[in-house]
């Protein structure tokens with residue numbers, strides 16, 4: 619892992635969790651009080667219904683809060699069933715996941731994701747921007763082309779990427795247990811950085827990996843030295859597993 623910067627552990631709870639689920643982060647809160655925690659950044663992204671409960675729970679703690687999506691309209695209005703960036707910010711979210719493959723499946727395309735990124739950044743919310751190829755694209759060796767398109771389209775008109783954290787999530791790896799070999803992942807991350815650098819001069823590009831990260835395979839992932847952390851779905855709902863992943867990343 620990169621050692622100088624903080625390593626991110628983003629917990630994506632997806633559509634899981636009820637009010638009483640917040641007690642499932644007690645051990646993580648204890649961990650965040652330890653001195654060794656200074657190298658770690660934890661961001662919880664629970665469903666919108668318990669965002670506010672989470673916000674109270676982690677108040678004055680070393681843990682950040684994120685939403686799993688926002689609507690593509692900046693202002694308030696008659697958009698039944700939706701929530702905008704101002705609303706999640708108001709509750710205490712300082713991050714938002716955008717472009718997740720499950721949101722793309724639900725209708726988010728590059729153009730909409732672009733709008734959402736602009737709106738989030740405008741509200742000073744940090745963006746966790748997900749990209750990734752599906753299995754057919756991988757097999758056809760189109761991964762690089764697909765990622766390039768996702769990146770350039772979604773970042774159209776965006777001048778500064780300092781508040782964007784990229785998350786490489788091969789779609790075929792999400793929730794399946796299938797993962798890349800460390801050296802292949804290293805290569806893919808390197809390639810993504812090269813693509814981003816074609817447009818942005820930044821030397822501080824942060825890329826997380828997401829897809830079936832668990833306490834068993836983390837020892838392989840930690841070998842991938844060009845990563846800045848992980849976006850964790852299933853395993854993040856079990857605090858013992860989540861903590862195990864964090865500990866094993868450093869030991």
Ligand code: PGA
Nearest residue numbers: 792793829830850851852
């Ligand atoms: P997973 O999900 O860890 O359950 O594979 C990752 C994600 O979808 O962000």
